[in-house]
Amino acid sequence: MDHSRDLPLDQVLLGDCVEMMQMLPSGSIDCVFADPPYNLQLRGELRRPDDSLVDGVDDEWDKFGDFDAYDRFTRAWLGEARRLLAKDGTIWVIGSYHNIFRIGAILQDLGFWILNDVIWRKSNPMPNFRGRRFTNAHETMIWAARSPQSRYRFNYQAMKSLNDDIQMRSDWLLPLCTGGERLRNDHGLKLHPTQKPEALLHRVLLASTLPDDVILDPFLGTGTTAAVARRLRRFFIGIERHPAYAEAAIGRVRRERPVPLESVATSPGRRDAPRIAFGSLVERGLIAAGTVLTDRNRRVQAVVTPDGSLNAGALRGSIHQVGAGLTNAPSCNGWTFWHFERDGALVALDVLRAAALAELSPPPGPRPLPG
Amino acid sequence: MDHSRDLPLDQVLLGDCVEMMQMLPSGSIDCVFADPPYNLQLRGELRRPDDSLVDGVDDEWDKFGDFDAYDRFTRAWLGEARRLLAKDGTIWVIGSYHNIFRIGAILQDLGFWILNDVIWRKSNPMPNFRGRRFTNAHETMIWAARSPQSRYRFNYQAMKSLNDDIQMRSDWLLPLCTGGERLRNDHGLKLHPTQKPEALLHRVLLASTLPDDVILDPFLGTGTTAAVARRLRRFFIGIERHPAYAEAAIGRVRRERPVPLESVATSPGRRDAPRIAFGSLVERGLIAAGTVLTDRNRRVQAVVTPDGSLNAGALRGSIHQVGAGLTNAPSCNGWTFWHFERDGALVALDVLRAAALAELSPPPGPRPLPG
DNA sequence: AGCGGGCTTGAATCTAAGC
DNA sequence: AGCTTAGATTCAAGCCCGC
Structure with missing residues (x-):
């Protein structure tokens, strides 16, 4: 409207x-x-408070x-x-x-x-x-x-x-x-x-x-x-x-x-970022089907499938659903829960997502002022 | 009535x-x-980020x-x-x-x-x-x-x-x-x-x-x-x-x-009121009103009152004033002068002050605004 | 309207492990 | 034994949003 x-x-x-x-x-x-x-x-008539007079007015x-x-x-x-x-x-x-x-x-x-x-x-x-x-x-x-x-x-x-x-x-x-x-x-x-x-x-x-x-x-x-x-x-x-x-x-x-246009955009929350599907990362080759994912403590694991869902024994579903299922939690943020190994260290999926986001929308340069 | x-x-x-x-x-x-x-x-229901449940008022x-x-x-x-x-x-x-x-x-x-x-x-x-x-x-x-x-x-x-x-x-x-x-x-x-x-x-x-x-x-x-x-x-x-x-x-x-009867009378309105933060320790229960304080050698003593002043016979005032008065000194640091007994040992008030400071560390103040 | 993706925590106290 | 530190727990909470 x-x-x-x-x-x-x-x-x-x-x-x-x-x-x-x-x-x-x-x-x-x-x-x-x-x-x-x-x-x-x-x-x-309406008056605003003037602290020095409050007691007298009261x-x-x-x-x-x-x-x-x-x-x-x-x-x-x-x-x-x-x-x-x-x-x-x-x-x-x-x-x-x-x-x-x-x-x-x-x-x-x-x-x-x-x-x-x-x-x-x-x-x-x-x-x-x-x-x-x-x-x-x-x-x-x-x-x-x-x-x-x-x-x-x-x-x-x-x-x-x-x-x-x-x-x-x-x-x-x-x-x-x-x-x-x-x-x-x-x-x-x-x-x-x-x-x-x-x-x-x-x-x-x-x-x-x-x-x-x-x-x-x-x-x-x-x-x-x-x-x-x-x-x-x-x-x-x-x-x-x-x-x-x-x-x-x-x-x-x-x-x-x-203030300059680019400076009024205050720290964006993650909620405001465009949504990335995990499947698109597999599709774009940022992570390979067959990759083994684990939690931070390597207690549970699952395998990436070509359509972007995860396999963990009988469990199959989104990165969030499988994470929740394996930890008996009502919900789970798969982006921060799941990790994979790179150069001997565990890296969270969220790192991949950030890379994908940056690729999609490069940070804006200075824009001209209107009028 | x-x-x-x-x-x-x-x-x-x-x-x-x-x-x-x-x-x-x-x-x-x-x-x-x-x-x-x-x-x-x-x-x-409300859950924390780690999925634990908040115990609300129901x-x-x-x-x-x-x-x-x-x-x-x-x-x-x-x-x-x-x-x-x-x-x-x-x-x-x-x-x-x-x-x-x-x-x-x-x-x-x-x-x-x-x-x-x-x-x-x-x-x-x-x-x-x-x-x-x-x-x-x-x-x-x-x-x-x-x-x-x-x-x-x-x-x-x-x-x-x-x-x-x-x-x-x-x-x-x-x-x-x-x-x-x-x-x-x-x-x-x-x-x-x-x-x-x-x-x-x-x-x-x-x-x-x-x-x-x-x-x-x-x-x-x-x-x-x-x-x-x-x-x-x-x-x-x-x-x-x-x-x-x-x-x-x-x-x-x-x-x-x-607390002892003589210690509940709150400070009379004197111009030269004691300059202390000691009162907040009493208020927060770190030291009880009625506690008997002594110097390190147990030569003099005084009683803590609820508003943080001390009583010692006719003398009444801040921890500093009463310490100075009892020792005929021109001044006295009450924090280091006065002690109380804990587990059979004498402990200086200064120990309490440090604990209180740590406990009450205030949130950060305002920062300069951007722009 | 229901489903599910996915975003979200500071200070203080207490306990257990480590040194 | 005594001290430090990491982890667990808890606190009056009207606590998500888009497809």
């Missing part, structure tokens, strides 16, 4: 996020990132009226977001203890399927000045698929590479947005109270989207999502009701340069 | 938690710690029909818990993304006032075997006061002492409950699928309660809350519906020895 003609790609829409979302076609968005306002002031919270209004607001925008998401799309929502529990419960009620809650641990949080609580040193992100049936995107290998080749955990240590990255007005004051660090969005988009995916941010603010999306060669659609924020976001995106 | 005559102090009540709570008088509890069923909704007590049934259950027990709490009481609830958002929203709906969400970062979580999500490496605790008007207890200085004299943050790094602390049946299998580490309860109770406070755990399980409460000279009331769990908890509490 290609919606690109109907979509305002790489644009910032000025206005209310629910009204704007209602104008977009269903199923057209691959990923939503949302940093919703967490508090409703008395006049119905005391005036009318819990029943405000919770109810906040829930209605949350159901409205999350419902629209779900309509816009493609079948396999995912959503990220960030919040603090003031609002994240209500958001999580409503996500579940609407049929979203939570995949992880991810903790952004701030390396430089604001201290608790009054010494009455623990230092509030984190925010919570919820990552959810549109439904339990969604075959969502997760770039496992890219995340692992980002983390010293160890699985990425659900707690991320990142500094607050400060210094040159922080947008400021003419008086040197921060333009937006809760500007998110680009590193956070970098990791979010790298984990759960592909180049050319369409990412929607219904509360764009000063455009961190848009800037990082453009940098990583994803499309974005931003919605922001505050003209000054929207203007800042537009300028920020305009200054952003996409 | 003294309810102690009406209360089943230091007892384990066998039965449904809501029914049991209904029998207790209003306003009689200082602190609730609750580890309710998580409503995990596992969809099938117990009947974790089965609920749908979110609505779980919400009704949650409102019932949280409502009773709120009735039992004293005006200034607080509650801790621990959960994962499967249930914690519903619990947080219901806490707010019932009028509780959230003070912090605290992240238990697991130093040794189970990996994500299929590589389809981030490693689920944390659980979330919500700490809330009975109402916005509660003048709740927070032992700021004790928490600071536990954390190298820096404000305690909202993310806590602690290992899972394993090894000798884990209760096992005759076959060596874990007695309870979700036994919490004592270090977690140590920090919770030290942060938010005083000696002689009454702590209620409506889902006692195998009694971690009860054991740590007794050790720290708090009273507990435990409720557990599963007879085998309750029995294990009772035996466990019976084996528990309260």
